Amino acid sequence: MGATDVIASVKAELGKPNASHPDKGRVSIYVDCSPTAEPTFEGRGGEELSIELSTALQRCLLGGKSGAGAGIDLSSLSIVEGKVCWDIYIDGLVVSSDGNLLDALGAAIKAALSNTAIPKVEVAANASSDEQPEVDVSDEEFLQFDTTGIPVIITLTKVGRHYIVDATAEEESQMSSAVSISVNRQGRICGLTKRGGAGLDPSIILDMISVAKHVSEQLIDKLDSEIAAAEACDEEL
């Protein structure tokens, strides 16, 4: 987005599901801020920002603890209930930072997930209930991830008395506070994070939510058409 460049990648591994949710897969999101973006990110410098971005993304994409309202359908990741499931690792890398990192990462993750193909797994039928069942990971057949439910993140930055969308680094340096709202295709809020120290009036937050919903409709349409165009290009190659 503008001068902000981010790369998102999705890796899947077979693993054991969480004991409290045996019928769901696991997703873990991690963002790394590379020193190529800012010299201050070298070593431990970018760690705080990485944690903030990772937490915000997890909040927006993974939904409540029971799994409801999640952008990614976790039950589709389960192979054998209670024993084997897919562990999805989503990694984001910030290459060039010119403000509005969260929106760019959200869009990149959405695109990466739509490009993700989970291989089909066959479970050996005669596994006893205590041991790990044998799984045969197929190299040929793939399942496409369903990304229509994945929300998109809009960050509204409050500068003075106005709020702006998609702030550049220069505009962000003047901000008093920012609210990042994640909205999905049905117009429901999937996550909200307030950043920045200044206090905000509650009515302003509600106003920001309605503005974010309006902007998100355009962004989702644009993203979907871009992803479809890119996939069409891939198939031609």
Add this chain to the structure above:
Amino acid sequence: MAGKISNTPATYTPSPTSQNKKRPSIVTGSDWVRPDGRGLHQCRPAFLRTGAVNSASGSAYAEFGNTKVIVSVFGPRESKKAMMYSDIGRLNCNVSYTSFATPIRGQVHESFDPYTLKLCSYFSPSTVIFCINLMLLVCQASDSKDLSSMLHKALEGAIILESFPKTTVDVFALVLESGGSDLPVVISCASLALSDAGIRLYDIVASVSMSCLGMNLVIDPVSEEESYQDGNLMITCMPSRNEVTQMTVTGEWSTPKIHEAMQICLDACTKLGMIMRSCLKEAVSAPEE
């Protein structure tokens, strides 16, 4: 004791809400009955005391149901020499969990340890304050970086940083028992500790969280409700100024639901603010008697 380290995967947990219990089917429309018998929009009764730690500049202890938190504030102290000069003060926050805070020892890992002590159920407010130093020697605390940064963001909007340039204020929060809705309790307790320390604030900060369970909006959830929740909304605000310093929303919410939830939470924050103020007044008037 040492010979007991075996293949048992988890420590014995006395609470019945362990992993095997399936989520009770919440049919849309039916009401959720709360495990402790509260109304849906009723917060837990709060027990607040300042001056819990004698050696700190300011401190506070808060108990909301089963969630017990102690916060101590040190400062303003001289900033480390490595840090640059700044004409406003700095705030440093740290939130850690004791290893006996959750029903399963350690926040994430399940491991058997002969030194696990089930002290939680034996706590009463006065003995906690007495025993805190002993516990810190025996058990390690695990840091929580993301809770620390959220505490930092919640408090930095309320502190008048210009009143202590070149110095740092350290806020250390320790969660003794995690009974649900931990971060809001930590934030409210931290702002009490800051006022006890005499740090200048724009207003005290009160924080409340709300869970969405099916169709019901439940305020101040316990850990059992949190594990079944569909969504969570946490608001931190300064009641007298009517300003929100932090807000996080997880899960899927429709706009009218968010409006309703925000309204209920802000009302709860105002009431909590009044309780905090009365606690501070008591603390000040008591020594004068």
